[in-house]
Amino acid sequence: MSLTNEYIKQRLSEKFGDQIPGYEEPAGMLTFEAPKEMNLKVLNFLYDETDLQFRFLTDICAVHYPGQTGRELAVVYHLHNLEKNVRIRFKVFTGIEQPDVYTATGLFSSANWMERETYDFFGVNFVGHPNLKRILNVDEMDYFPLRKEYPLEDQTRTDKDDDMFGR
Amino acid sequence: MEVTPTHTGDPFPGEIHHTPGGGILVSKMDQVINWARSNSLWPLVFGTSCCAIEMMSAASAKYDWSRFGFEVARATPRQADVIIIAGTIVNKMAPVLKRLYDQMADPKYVVAMGACATSGGPFFYNTYSVVKGADHVIPVDVYIAGCPPRPEALIHALITLQEKIKSGMTREQIKMEKPENSF
Ligand code: SF4
Numbered sequence: 001m002s003l004t005n006e007y008i009k010q011r012l013s014e015k016f017g018d019q020i021p022g023y024e025e026p027a028g029m030l031t032f033e034a035p036k037e038m039n040l041k042v043l044n045f046l047y048d049e050t051d052l053q054f055r056f057l058t059d060i061c062a063v064h065y066p067g068q069t070g071r072e073l074a075v076v077y078h079l080h081n082l083e084k085n086v087r088i089r090f091k092v093f094t095g096i097e098q099p100d101v102y103t104a105t106g107l108f109s110s111a112n113w114m115e116r117e118t119y120d121f122f123g124v125n126f127v128g129h130p131n132l133k134r135i136l137n138v139d140e141m142d143y144f145p146l147r148k149e150y151p152l153e154d155q156t157r158t159d160k161d162d163d164m165f166g167r
Numbered sequence: 168m169e170v171t172p173t174h175t176g177d178p179f180p181g182e183i184h185h186t187p188g189g190g191i192l193v194s195k196m197d198q199v200i201n202w203a204r205s206n207s208l209w210p211l212v213f214g215t216s217c218c219a220i221e222m223m224s225a226a227s228a229k230y231d232w233s234r235f236g237f238e239v240a241r242a243t244p245r246q247a248d249v250i251i252i253a254g255t256i257v258n259k260m261a262p263v264l265k266r267l268y269d270q271m272a273d274p275k276y277v278v279a280m281g282a283c284a285t286s287g288g289p290f291f292y293n294t295y296s297v298v299k300g301a302d303h304v305i306p307v308d309v310y311i312a313g314c315p316p317r318p319e320a321l322i323h324a325l326i327t328l329q330e331k332i333k334s335g336m337t338r339e340q341i342k343m344e345k346p347e348n349s350f
Binding site for chain 1: 258259293295296
Protein backbone atom coordinates (compact mmCIF):
# COMPACT_ATOMS: atom_id res chain seq x y z
CA MET A 1 0.00 0.00 0.00
CA SER A 2 1.44 3.28 -0.94
CA LEU A 3 1.72 6.09 1.53
CA THR A 4 -0.34 8.84 -0.06
CA ASN A 5 -1.05 12.31 1.27
CA GLU A 6 -4.70 11.32 1.65
CA TYR A 7 -3.79 8.36 3.81
CA ILE A 8 -1.47 10.41 6.06
CA LYS A 9 -4.18 13.05 6.40
CA GLN A 10 -6.72 10.41 7.34
CA ARG A 11 -4.43 8.86 9.95
CA LEU A 12 -3.65 12.25 11.46
CA SER A 13 -7.24 13.39 11.68
CA GLU A 14 -8.28 10.05 13.20
CA LYS A 15 -5.72 10.61 15.93
CA PHE A 16 -5.77 14.38 16.47
CA GLY A 17 -9.11 15.45 15.03
CA ASP A 18 -9.68 19.18 15.10
CA GLN A 19 -6.38 19.94 16.78
CA ILE A 20 -4.81 20.00 13.34
CA PRO A 21 -6.73 22.85 11.76
CA GLY A 22 -6.01 22.27 8.11
CA TYR A 23 -3.88 20.67 5.46
CA GLU A 24 -2.19 22.14 2.43
CA GLU A 25 -0.23 20.58 -0.38
CA PRO A 26 2.12 23.16 -1.84
CA ALA A 27 3.94 21.51 -4.76
CA GLY A 28 2.48 18.16 -3.70
CA MET A 29 4.08 18.12 -0.24
CA LEU A 30 1.65 17.58 2.61
CA THR A 31 1.88 20.51 5.02
CA PHE A 32 0.01 21.01 8.27
CA GLU A 33 0.30 22.77 11.59
CA ALA A 34 -0.51 21.91 15.17
CA PRO A 35 -0.59 23.82 18.47
CA LYS A 36 2.96 24.17 19.75
CA GLU A 37 2.28 22.17 22.93
CA MET A 38 1.54 19.18 20.73
CA ASN A 39 4.63 19.15 18.58
CA LEU A 40 6.16 16.14 20.33
CA LYS A 41 2.91 14.20 20.30
CA VAL A 42 2.61 14.66 16.57
CA LEU A 43 6.26 13.89 15.89
CA ASN A 44 6.11 10.78 18.07
CA PHE A 45 2.97 9.60 16.34
CA LEU A 46 4.52 10.07 12.92
CA TYR A 47 7.68 8.30 14.09
CA ASP A 48 6.17 5.31 15.87
CA GLU A 49 3.19 4.20 13.79
CA THR A 50 4.26 1.26 11.67
CA ASP A 51 2.38 2.52 8.64
CA LEU A 52 3.82 6.05 8.82
CA GLN A 53 7.42 5.74 10.03
CA PHE A 54 8.65 9.28 9.47
CA ARG A 55 12.00 8.55 11.03
CA PHE A 56 14.34 10.93 9.27
CA LEU A 57 14.39 14.57 10.30
CA THR A 58 15.55 16.44 7.20
CA ASP A 59 15.48 19.92 8.63
CA ILE A 60 14.27 22.22 11.35
CA CYS A 61 14.08 25.91 10.64
CA ALA A 62 12.02 28.91 11.62
CA VAL A 63 10.21 31.70 9.83
CA HIS A 64 9.43 35.12 11.24
CA TYR A 65 6.06 36.64 10.34
CA PRO A 66 6.15 40.08 11.95
CA GLY A 67 2.52 40.75 11.00
CA GLN A 68 0.91 37.80 12.81
CA THR A 69 0.46 39.05 16.34
CA GLY A 70 0.74 36.24 18.88
CA ARG A 71 2.12 33.75 16.37
CA GLU A 72 5.09 35.55 14.93
CA LEU A 73 7.48 32.61 14.80
CA ALA A 74 6.88 29.39 12.91
CA VAL A 75 9.07 26.38 13.60
CA VAL A 76 9.07 24.12 10.56
CA TYR A 77 9.96 20.42 10.62
CA HIS A 78 10.67 18.49 7.43
CA LEU A 79 10.22 14.77 7.88
CA HIS A 80 11.07 11.94 5.54
CA ASN A 81 9.94 8.34 5.36
CA LEU A 82 13.05 6.78 3.88
CA GLU A 83 11.40 3.45 3.06
CA LYS A 84 8.56 4.82 1.02
CA ASN A 85 10.35 8.03 0.06
CA VAL A 86 7.62 10.36 1.22
CA ARG A 87 8.22 13.80 2.68
CA ILE A 88 5.95 15.98 4.81
CA ARG A 89 6.20 19.40 6.40
CA PHE A 90 4.95 20.16 9.88
CA LYS A 91 4.72 23.61 11.50
CA VAL A 92 4.09 24.98 14.94
CA PHE A 93 3.59 28.67 15.65
CA THR A 94 4.67 30.55 18.75
CA GLY A 95 4.52 34.10 20.01
CA ILE A 96 7.73 36.07 19.90
CA GLU A 97 7.46 37.28 23.50
CA GLN A 98 7.86 33.80 24.91
CA PRO A 99 9.14 31.60 22.08
CA ASP A 100 9.17 28.30 23.98
CA VAL A 101 8.84 25.09 21.97
CA TYR A 102 9.55 21.57 23.23
CA THR A 103 12.78 20.11 21.92
CA ALA A 104 12.77 17.17 19.53
CA THR A 105 16.21 15.99 20.64
CA GLY A 106 14.69 13.08 22.58
CA LEU A 107 13.32 11.68 19.34
CA PHE A 108 15.93 12.72 16.77
CA SER A 109 19.59 13.17 17.75
CA SER A 110 20.04 15.26 14.64
CA ALA A 111 17.66 17.85 16.10
CA ASN A 112 20.42 18.96 18.47
CA TRP A 113 22.40 21.10 16.04
CA MET A 114 19.37 22.10 13.96
CA GLU A 115 17.63 23.49 17.03
CA ARG A 116 20.78 25.30 18.07
CA GLU A 117 20.89 26.91 14.63
CA THR A 118 17.21 27.85 14.85
CA TYR A 119 17.84 29.34 18.27
CA ASP A 120 20.92 31.15 16.98
CA PHE A 121 19.12 32.89 14.14
CA PHE A 122 15.55 33.25 15.40
CA GLY A 123 15.76 32.94 19.19
CA VAL A 124 13.35 30.03 19.49
CA ASN A 125 13.79 28.64 22.99
CA PHE A 126 13.73 24.84 22.73
CA VAL A 127 12.63 23.68 26.15
CA GLY A 128 14.62 20.67 27.31
CA HIS A 129 17.45 20.99 24.80
CA PRO A 130 20.67 19.66 26.37
CA ASN A 131 22.96 22.45 25.11
CA LEU A 132 21.02 25.37 23.72
CA LYS A 133 23.66 27.93 22.77
CA ARG A 134 24.76 29.67 19.59
CA ILE A 135 26.30 27.43 16.94
CA LEU A 136 27.18 29.53 13.87
CA ASN A 137 27.39 33.08 15.16
CA VAL A 138 29.81 34.47 17.71
CA ASP A 139 28.81 33.84 21.30
CA GLU A 140 28.81 37.55 22.15
CA MET A 141 26.02 38.31 19.69
CA ASP A 142 23.03 39.75 21.57
CA TYR A 143 20.38 39.65 18.85
CA PHE A 144 18.80 37.13 16.49
CA PRO A 145 19.85 38.18 13.02
CA LEU A 146 17.24 36.49 10.84
CA ARG A 147 14.27 38.06 12.58
CA LYS A 148 12.69 40.65 10.35
CA GLU A 149 13.39 43.44 12.80
CA TYR A 150 16.14 45.27 10.98
CA PRO A 151 15.95 47.80 8.17
CA LEU A 152 17.38 46.22 5.05
CA GLU A 153 19.07 49.31 3.75
CA ASP A 154 20.05 52.64 5.19
CA GLN A 155 17.82 54.77 2.99
CA THR A 156 19.86 57.90 3.62
CA ARG A 157 23.05 56.69 1.97
CA THR A 158 24.29 58.88 -0.85
CA ASP A 159 27.65 57.23 -1.50
CA LYS A 160 26.19 54.27 -3.33
CA ASP A 161 24.98 54.05 -6.90
CA ASP A 162 22.31 51.37 -7.14
CA ASP A 163 21.30 51.99 -10.74
CA MET A 164 22.78 48.71 -11.86
CA PHE A 165 20.84 46.75 -9.25
CA GLY A 166 17.34 47.91 -10.15
CA ARG A 167 16.72 49.46 -6.76
CA MET B 168 52.61 26.45 -33.74
CA GLU B 169 55.50 28.42 -32.49
CA VAL B 170 55.38 29.48 -28.89
CA THR B 171 57.47 32.37 -27.75
CA PRO B 172 57.78 32.42 -24.01
CA THR B 173 57.53 35.92 -22.59
CA HIS B 174 57.83 35.27 -18.90
CA THR B 175 60.84 33.02 -18.59
CA GLY B 176 61.56 33.78 -14.96
CA ASP B 177 64.26 35.98 -13.56
CA PRO B 178 67.78 34.67 -13.91
CA PHE B 179 69.64 33.48 -10.88
CA PRO B 180 70.90 36.51 -8.97
CA GLY B 181 74.64 37.09 -9.31
CA GLU B 182 77.43 36.99 -11.80
CA ILE B 183 79.16 33.93 -13.12
CA HIS B 184 82.89 34.14 -13.76
CA HIS B 185 84.02 31.33 -15.98
CA THR B 186 87.25 29.70 -14.94
CA PRO B 187 88.95 26.61 -16.25
CA GLY B 188 87.15 23.52 -15.02
CA GLY B 189 83.99 25.29 -13.84
CA GLY B 190 83.11 28.74 -12.64
CA ILE B 191 82.71 31.07 -9.72
CA LEU B 192 79.42 32.66 -8.78
CA VAL B 193 79.48 36.04 -7.09
CA SER B 194 76.20 36.96 -5.47
CA LYS B 195 74.55 38.27 -2.33
CA MET B 196 73.33 35.84 0.26
CA ASP B 197 70.09 37.78 0.83
CA GLN B 198 69.31 37.73 -2.86
CA VAL B 199 69.97 34.02 -3.14
CA ILE B 200 67.76 33.33 -0.14
CA ASN B 201 64.95 35.45 -1.52
CA TRP B 202 65.30 33.75 -4.89
CA ALA B 203 65.00 30.36 -3.21
CA ARG B 204 62.07 31.43 -1.06
CA SER B 205 60.12 32.92 -3.91
CA ASN B 206 60.41 29.77 -6.00
CA SER B 207 59.15 27.42 -3.35
CA LEU B 208 56.10 28.98 -1.71
CA TRP B 209 54.03 26.37 0.02
CA PRO B 210 50.43 27.47 0.35
CA LEU B 211 48.22 26.60 3.29
CA VAL B 212 45.02 24.74 2.47
CA PHE B 213 42.62 27.42 3.60
CA GLY B 214 39.38 28.12 1.77
CA THR B 215 36.31 29.50 3.48
CA SER B 216 33.87 29.83 0.60
CA CYS B 217 33.34 30.07 -3.15
CA CYS B 218 36.78 31.52 -3.98
CA ALA B 219 38.26 28.25 -2.74
CA ILE B 220 36.74 26.52 -5.78
CA GLU B 221 38.84 28.75 -8.02
CA MET B 222 41.87 28.09 -5.85
CA MET B 223 41.37 24.34 -6.31
CA SER B 224 41.04 24.93 -10.01
CA ALA B 225 44.31 26.88 -10.03
CA ALA B 226 45.94 23.94 -8.28
CA SER B 227 44.57 21.27 -10.58
CA ALA B 228 45.72 20.09 -13.97
CA LYS B 229 44.36 22.79 -16.26
CA TYR B 230 46.01 25.76 -14.57
CA ASP B 231 48.56 23.83 -12.54
CA TRP B 232 50.23 26.32 -10.25
CA SER B 233 53.01 23.84 -9.55
CA ARG B 234 54.62 25.21 -12.71
CA PHE B 235 55.58 28.19 -10.55
CA GLY B 236 56.50 26.38 -7.38
CA PHE B 237 53.27 26.37 -5.38
CA GLU B 238 52.37 22.72 -5.64
CA VAL B 239 53.04 21.60 -2.09
CA ALA B 240 49.79 22.67 -0.45
CA ARG B 241 50.10 22.00 3.25
CA ALA B 242 47.31 21.10 5.61
CA THR B 243 49.17 22.53 8.61
CA PRO B 244 50.21 26.14 9.08
CA ARG B 245 53.52 25.08 10.60
CA GLN B 246 54.76 23.93 7.21
CA ALA B 247 53.21 26.63 5.04
CA ASP B 248 54.77 29.84 3.70
CA VAL B 249 51.79 31.60 2.22
CA ILE B 250 48.16 31.70 3.29
CA ILE B 251 45.70 32.37 0.48
CA ILE B 252 42.56 33.73 2.10
CA ALA B 253 40.13 32.22 -0.40
CA GLY B 254 36.72 33.31 0.75
CA THR B 255 34.62 35.21 3.22
CA ILE B 256 35.94 35.78 6.73
CA VAL B 257 33.18 35.96 9.31
CA ASN B 258 33.50 37.21 12.86
CA LYS B 259 33.61 33.68 14.19
CA MET B 260 36.36 32.71 11.73
CA ALA B 261 38.54 35.75 12.42
CA PRO B 262 40.23 34.39 15.58
CA VAL B 263 40.91 31.12 13.76
CA LEU B 264 42.53 32.98 10.87
CA LYS B 265 44.69 34.96 13.29
CA ARG B 266 45.72 31.79 15.04
CA LEU B 267 46.63 30.04 11.79
CA TYR B 268 48.70 33.05 10.78
CA ASP B 269 50.46 33.09 14.15
CA GLN B 270 51.24 29.39 13.83
CA MET B 271 52.95 29.81 10.47
CA ALA B 272 56.74 29.97 10.60
CA ASP B 273 58.51 33.11 9.42
CA PRO B 274 58.85 34.26 6.70
CA LYS B 275 55.16 34.16 5.93
CA TYR B 276 53.06 35.83 3.29
CA VAL B 277 49.37 36.53 2.87
CA VAL B 278 47.30 36.75 -0.30
CA ALA B 279 43.77 38.13 0.04
CA MET B 280 41.82 36.47 -2.75
CA GLY B 281 38.58 38.01 -3.97
CA ALA B 282 36.27 40.80 -2.92
CA CYS B 283 35.35 39.20 0.39
CA ALA B 284 38.87 38.86 1.71
CA THR B 285 39.77 42.30 0.38
CA SER B 286 36.85 44.32 1.72
CA GLY B 287 33.87 42.19 2.67
CA GLY B 288 32.79 42.39 -0.96
CA PRO B 289 29.18 41.41 -1.60
CA PHE B 290 28.57 41.38 2.16
CA PHE B 291 29.83 44.89 2.76
CA TYR B 292 26.37 46.36 3.37
CA ASN B 293 23.93 45.23 6.04
CA THR B 294 25.96 42.35 7.35
CA TYR B 295 25.72 40.89 10.81
CA SER B 296 28.66 38.54 10.58
CA VAL B 297 31.23 39.35 7.90
CA VAL B 298 34.63 40.93 8.57
CA LYS B 299 35.08 43.80 6.12
CA GLY B 300 38.45 42.78 4.81
CA ALA B 301 40.88 40.19 6.13
CA ASP B 302 43.43 42.94 6.69
CA HIS B 303 41.48 43.85 9.82
CA VAL B 304 42.84 40.60 11.21
CA ILE B 305 46.24 39.89 9.62
CA PRO B 306 48.55 41.92 7.33
CA VAL B 307 48.07 41.24 3.63
CA ASP B 308 50.80 41.26 0.95
CA VAL B 309 48.83 40.91 -2.26
CA TYR B 310 45.14 41.63 -2.98
CA ILE B 311 43.23 40.09 -5.89
CA ALA B 312 40.12 41.72 -7.33
CA GLY B 313 37.18 39.63 -8.48
CA CYS B 314 34.22 37.66 -7.26
CA PRO B 315 35.62 35.11 -7.67
CA PRO B 316 38.92 35.93 -9.36
CA ARG B 317 39.78 33.60 -12.20
CA PRO B 318 42.59 31.10 -11.62
CA GLU B 319 44.80 33.18 -13.91
CA ALA B 320 44.33 36.09 -11.52
CA LEU B 321 45.38 33.95 -8.60
CA ILE B 322 48.47 32.75 -10.43
CA HIS B 323 49.23 36.33 -11.37
CA ALA B 324 48.93 37.33 -7.74
CA LEU B 325 51.30 34.57 -6.68
CA ILE B 326 53.80 35.63 -9.35
CA THR B 327 53.43 39.19 -8.06
CA LEU B 328 54.21 37.88 -4.60
CA GLN B 329 57.30 36.12 -5.97
CA GLU B 330 58.47 39.36 -7.52
CA LYS B 331 57.81 41.17 -4.29
CA ILE B 332 59.93 38.66 -2.41
CA LYS B 333 62.74 38.77 -4.97
CA SER B 334 62.82 42.54 -5.11
CA GLY B 335 63.76 43.18 -1.53
CA MET B 336 63.66 42.46 2.11
CA THR B 337 60.74 40.67 3.61
CA ARG B 338 58.67 42.20 6.33
CA GLU B 339 60.52 39.99 8.80
CA GLN B 340 63.92 41.01 7.50
CA ILE B 341 62.98 44.66 7.89
CA LYS B 342 61.75 43.92 11.39
CA MET B 343 65.06 42.23 12.27
CA GLU B 344 67.21 45.04 10.94
CA LYS B 345 65.20 47.94 12.32
CA PRO B 346 63.22 46.81 15.31
CA GLU B 347 61.66 50.28 15.72
CA ASN B 348 59.88 49.79 12.38
CA SER B 349 58.09 46.68 13.47
CA PHE B 350 54.34 46.81 13.73
S1 SF4 C 1 34.66 37.19 -3.34
FE1 SF4 C 1 32.83 36.31 -4.30
S2 SF4 C 1 33.49 34.29 -4.98
FE2 SF4 C 1 34.99 34.99 -3.46
S3 SF4 C 1 34.30 34.20 -1.49
FE3 SF4 C 1 33.43 36.24 -1.73
S4 SF4 C 1 31.40 35.91 -2.61
FE4 SF4 C 1 32.59 34.04 -2.92
